[in-house]
Amino acid sequence: MLKYWWRTKLDNGWFLTILLIFLLVSVPILYIFIQIFNPPSDTWLHIQENLLTDYVINTIVLSIGVACLTLLLGIPSAWLVSTYDFPLRRWLGWWLILPLAIPTYINAAVYKAMLGSAVMNMSGAVAVVAFVLYPYIYLISRSVFEKQSQSVLEVAKMLGKNRWQSFFNLVLPLARPAVFGGLFLVLMEVLNEYGAVKYYNINTFTKGIFRAWFSFGDVGAAVKLSACLMILVFFLVGLESWQRKKQRFHDAAFSPKPIHRIHLKGIEGWLAWVVCFVPVLFGFIIPVGQLFYWASTIWEATSFPNMYHLIGNSVWVASLSAVLITLVAILLNYAVRLSRHVWGKxxxxxxxxxxxxxxxxxxxxxxxxxxxxxxxxxxxxxxKKGFWLNATLLGLVYAYLVRFLAVGSNPIASGWQKISQNIDHAALLSGKRRIQSLFTLHLPLLKSNIVACFILVFVDTLKELPLTLILRPFNFDTLATTTFEMADDERFAVAGVTALMIIGIGLLAIFILNKWNKE
Known part of the structure; x- marks a missing residue:
């Protein structure tokens, strides 16, 4: 009986694939969690008594402040672009996405150099981070608002409510689950932030992890801080999951009527333009303009051979990571599709x-x-003692796989949800094996999703800073690490050149993805 049960659990090769990938990417996280129960060191006791409270309070305050400001910037602009017509609306709809191409630590460095001590506080950190992260809210909110049925607004009008009352009483509550999902992404980025809080000297968990390791020289204390931060992350994950299950709204069975945009004239139209332009101004135009100014002051004196080396390192590690994560994401989602095991999903x-x-x-x-x-x-x-995996390119790519597998998996999973299971049944009836079906049927249908997966992972890897700083091989510099180090040393002119390279590559990737999706 036991033998039959064991064979039933393990004979499914696709479930074994899921299990192996799970073990591969979950081991570092499980290791951190286990370290909570280790005996404390003297450094950890010092942190616990003198610093931990600051880490907790500052992290929470920064998260709440950025959450509120991103909602304030993202939701009104998404509503105006989706339901009203005003000057340059179409252009602003695209421009509002551009701050995503700027890493937060670059935006923080620009405003630190421009405004000095006036911005080097909690309020300044909230502002510079929010002006980069609000597109997460904007994109999701706009997608939801544009899919809202005109019938909803017509019913609200019959009840005597104007456009804005309809927005607050009907449209926004209907969009709340999706908006909360975007807010969850914002909070995850805030918890991951290191460059901005380092520049502005704000003690958060991420800064504390670096301090425990590099200043105190205690890896164990850094691990315990990581475990504490992970508990906060799991709390947010649980909250997001609970919110998604609690709030579920569905469109009617019939196709929703598209929203009719209202043309705003005169002062109303220009006020709408200002509301949408302000986030672009402070989140993209001013930072990029300042970076161009810095770069122009030393352009001829810049060491281009070294710049080519930085670009080569960055593109190489980002491409290698994107290829690996795309392959693993395809394998994982195909295994989930085929496995009938209750634990697979x-x-x-x-x-x-x-x-x-x-x-x-x-x-x-x-x-x-x-x-x-x-x-x-x-x-x-x-x-042959030495570093086999740690402090090597292979170890760095492995860590990128652990962190960014979700980024690559979501587009692939979304694409497979649109492919009917009847295709698999038809392939089996025609004598094709599962692997043959994957290469001859599924991958051609998922072509756009695979491209999206590669580009999204490539951009995120290119901009990633904390993970790269810790695990990069010796004497291996990227555009992200060099930009951070130059800005930290207040060598803003050099930082401007490398920062523009990151932004340029990010914008190119976004343009290619947008072009591919249209085709």
Missing amino acids: FLSQVATLGYAIPGAVIAIGSMMILISIDNWLSSWLPS
Whole structure:
């Protein structure tokens, strides 16, 4: 009986695939969680008594402040672009996305150099981070608002409500689950933030992790801080899941009537333009303009051979990571599609939690696992002691896989949801094996989703800072690490050149993705 039960659980090769991927990407996170129960060190006791309260309070205040400001910037602009017609509306609809191409630490460095001590406080940090992250709210809100039925607004009008009363009483409550999902992404980015809080000297969990390791020299204390931060992340993940289950709204069975845009004239039209232009001004135009000014002052003196080396390193590691994550995402989602095991979908969801974990936490967990593997390999090959995986390109790419698998998995999963199971049944009846069906049927249908997966992972990897700083190989510099280091040393002119390279590559990737989706 036991043998039959065991065989029933393990004979499904697709479930084994899910299980292996789950173990591969979950080990660093599980390691961090286990460290909570280790005996405390003197450094940890010092942090617990003197610093931990500041870390908790500052992290919460920064998160709440950024959440409120991103909602204030993202929702009104999305509503205006979706339901009204005013000067330059179409252009602003595209421009409002552009701040996503700017890493938060670059925006923070620009405003620090321009405004000095006036912006180097909690309010300044909230503003510079929110002006970069509000597109998460804007994109999701706009998508929901544009799909709202005109019938909803007509019913509200019959009840005597104007356009804005309809928005607050009907449209916004209907959009709340989706908006909360965008807000969850914003909060995850805030918890991952290191550059901005480092520049503005704000003690958050992420900054505390770096301080415990590099200043106090206590990896154990850094691991315990990572574990505390991970508990906060899991709380937010649970809250987001609960909110999604509690609030579910569906369109009627008939096709919704498209919203008729109202043309705003005169002062109303220009007020709408101002509301939508302000986030673009402070989130993209001013930072990029300042970066161009800095770059122009030293353009001829810049060491271009070194710049080419930085670009090569950045593009190489981002491309390698994007290819690996795309392949793993395809394999994972295809296994979930075919596996009938009750635990298959659950394990796949847990395997993609890495994006919710800050990069510094994943870096610490991955580093400890890689060091353990290095020690084990060295014990078998004592003549070749050294770094096998830790502080190597392979170890860095592995950590990117743990963190960004969710980024790559979501477009692939979305594409497969639109492919009927009847295609699989027809392929089986025609004598095709599962692997043959994957290459001949599914992958051609998922072509646009695969491109989206690659580009999204490529851009996120290119901009990632905390994880790269901790795990990069010795003497391996990227555009992100060089920009951070130059800005931290107040060498803003050089930082301007490398920052423009990051923004340029990010904008190019966004343009290619948008062009591909239209085609």
